[in-house]
Amino acid sequence: MPDTPSPQGPFLQTPSQTVGPFFGYALPYPGGPDVAPPWHPDAVRFHGTVYDGAGDPVPDAVVEIWHADAAGRPIAVRGSLERDGHGVTGFGRTAVDRDGHYAFTTIKPGAARPDAAPHVLVTVFARGLTHHLFTRAYFADEDERNARDPFLASVDASRRGTLIAEADASGGYRFDIRLQGDGETVFLQFEGVAR
Amino acid sequence: MTDIDRDEPEIHAGLEPAADRVVVGGQPTLEQATISAEIAERHRAVREDASAAGRAVPVHPPRDFAPYRSTTLRHPTHELVRAHPEEIELVSPAFGHTDVAAEEGDLTIQHTGEPLGERIIVTGRILDGDGRPVRNQLVEIWQANAAGRYVHKRDQHPAPLDPNFTGVGRVITGDDGGYRLTTIKPGAYPWKNHRNAWRPAHIHFSFFGSAFTQRLITQMYFPGDPLFALDPIYQSIVDPAARERLVARYDHDVSEPEWALGYRWDVVLTGSRATWMEPEDADHA
Ligand SMILES: [Fe+2]
Numbered sequence: 001m002p003d004t005p006s007p008q009g010p011f012l013q014t015p016s017q018t019v020g021p022f023f024g025y026a027l028p029y030p031g032g033p034d035v036a037p038p039w040h041p042d043a044v045r046f047h048g049t050v051y052d053g054a055g056d057p058v059p060d061a062v063v064e065i066w067h068a069d070a071a072g073r074p075i076a077v078r079g080s081l082e083r084d085g086h087g088v089t090g091f092g093r094t095a096v097d098r099d100g101h102y103a104f105t106t107i108k109p110g111a112a113r114p115d116a117a118p119h120v121l122v123t124v125f126a127r128g129l130t131h132h133l134f135t136r137a138y139f140a141d142e143d144e145r146n147a148r149d150p151f152l153a154s155v156d157a158s159r160r161g162t163l164i165a166e167a168d169a170s171g172g173y174r175f176d177i178r179l180q181g182d183g184e185t186v187f188l189q190f191e192g193v194a195r
Numbered sequence: 196m197t198d199i200d201r202d203e204p205e206i207h208a209g210l211e212p213a214a215d216r217v218v219v220g221g222q223p224t225l226e227q228a229t230i231s232a233e234i235a236e237r238h239r240a241v242r243e244d245a246s247a248a249g250r251a252v253p254v255h256p257p258r259d260f261a262p263y264r265s266t267t268l269r270h271p272t273h274e275l276v277r278a279h280p281e282e283i284e285l286v287s288p289a290f291g292h293t294d295v296a297a298e299e300g301d302l303t304i305q306h307t308g309e310p311l312g313e314r315i316i317v318t319g320r321i322l323d324g325d326g327r328p329v330r331n332q333l334v335e336i337w338q339a340n341a342a343g344r345y346v347h348k349r350d351q352h353p354a355p356l357d358p359n360f361t362g363v364g365r366v367i368t369g370d371d372g373g374y375r376l377t378t379i380k381p382g383a384y385p386w387k388n389h390r391n392a393w394r395p396a397h398i399h400f401s402f403f404g405s406a407f408t409q410r411l412i413t414q415m416y417f418p419g420d421p422l423f424a425l426d427p428i429y430q431s432i433v434d435p436a437a438r439e440r441l442v443a444r445y446d447h448d449v450s451e452p453e454w455a456l457g458y459r460w461d462v463v464l465t466g467s468r469a470t471w472m473e474p475e476d477a478d479h480a
Binding site: 011012013014015016017018019020021022023024025026027052053054056058064066067068073074075076077078079080081082089090091109112116119121123125126127128129130131132133134136151154155159179180181184185186187188189190191192193 | 254255256257258260263264265266267268269270271272273274275276277278279280281282283284286287288289290291293294295322323324325326333335336337339345346347348349350361362363365399401407408409410411412413414428429431432434436437438440441462463464465
């Protein structure tokens with residue numbers, strides 16, 4: 001079939017519905033959090049906690065990450081579901097634990113352009129969330145690049161910090177997600193995509 | 196495949212019992228009439244906001260939708276911040292047949308025996324907003340069994356588990372964006388949003404588009420369900436035409452003689468240019 005628009009439009013978008021409470025036996029999969037194998041020389045832990053508007057951990061969220069390779073290029077290798085034990089696919093998925101905590105093993109991506117900062121795209125689904133939320137995790141140890149990044153510059157300075165993953169004691173990065181309230185995470189509306 | 200009795204030590208999803216199906220210390224007292232009135236009021240407010248701003252009613256449900264009580268503390272109060280997608284966000288993970296075995300699209304053959312219930316075929320195409328097929332992408336489903344019971348450990352509904360049905364399936368779309376699943380029609384089930392709350396029968400679907408920005412998780416429903424008007428999750432979508440796009444259509448040409456009833460459900464992952472609306476008050480600061 002040719003890769004051209006079919007003439008029968010308009011193609012009206014299918015709406016979102018909540019992931020609900022019962023995805024736990026379906027969406028998480030073995031190897032889901034292992035975006036890079038733990039023995040990879042550049043493997044880092046990327047983790048955090050999802051909080052609700054009362055400041056309580058959300059125990060039934062599912063988090064996905066998607067990011068470029070160390071040179072900032074998209075990764076086009078298969079195997080995100082059936083990990084082969086040595087590749088890095090850039091995609092991971094995990095359910096949070098009962099304390100709302102999620103953790104991935106991955107590599108730190110590179111920047112796509114000289115004037116952009118490296119980041120991880122983070123997607124959050126949860127019971128009670130009617131439509132998923134996108135956010136980006138930038139890296140606290142990339143001050144110079146973060147300062148040049150046009151998207152970060154467009155975010156209100158008082159909220160920009162919610163997009164920064166902090167370096168933790170183990171050489172990994174901690175990125176907490178606050179769905180509502182004090183320190184509410186900046187969530188994204190991508191241009192060209194309906195709300 | 197998945198075993199119905201397996202342990203799930205790492206999987207705690209659905210834990211928070213108070214807000215969904217199980218209410219600690221008794222039954223919810225909130226009546227359907229109250230929820231229905233709140234739904235009507237919220238729909239009216241969203242329509243008025245759209246009309247005042249000269250916009251169409253949004254396709255997606257507002258995240259702030261109080262009749263579905265679990266939304267209360269889980270929706271952001273700030274406007275979303277506009278972002279140009281970066282290159283990485285305009286592509287998706289590569290999935291393929293190394294990831295998904297062909298038999299994962301048939302949920303009726305995962306155990307030694309046949310599951311109970313009405314065998315169905317669900318098929319359709321996944322398109323982007325310009326009508327292009329979304330090829331070689333992952334479709335995942337999960338659902339309750341014919342009695343309305345999930346295998347999920349936290350599902351407390353006193354309906355029987357079916358030892359021959361897990362309710363999880365995966366397929367990779369074909370070159371025409373097509374997918375095809377064989378399963379059992381799920382039952383309706385009760386939950387604790389309010390007193391006598393029942394979810395219309397549905398199958399949960401997860402989609403990846405050709406761009407990660409097209410990611411979508413949603414639910415597919417069956418035609419003519421009497422619970423539609425009462426369900427605050429289905430009704431969280433304010434635009435009635437958008438809601439109806441979640442309802443599969445019975446298609447006699449999909450049904451197979453002496454075997455299964457057929458349903459067709461096509462999915463469009465992102466708005467075309469024609470339907471793209473400027474976000475309200477995008478926090479552009
Ligand atoms: Fe469900």
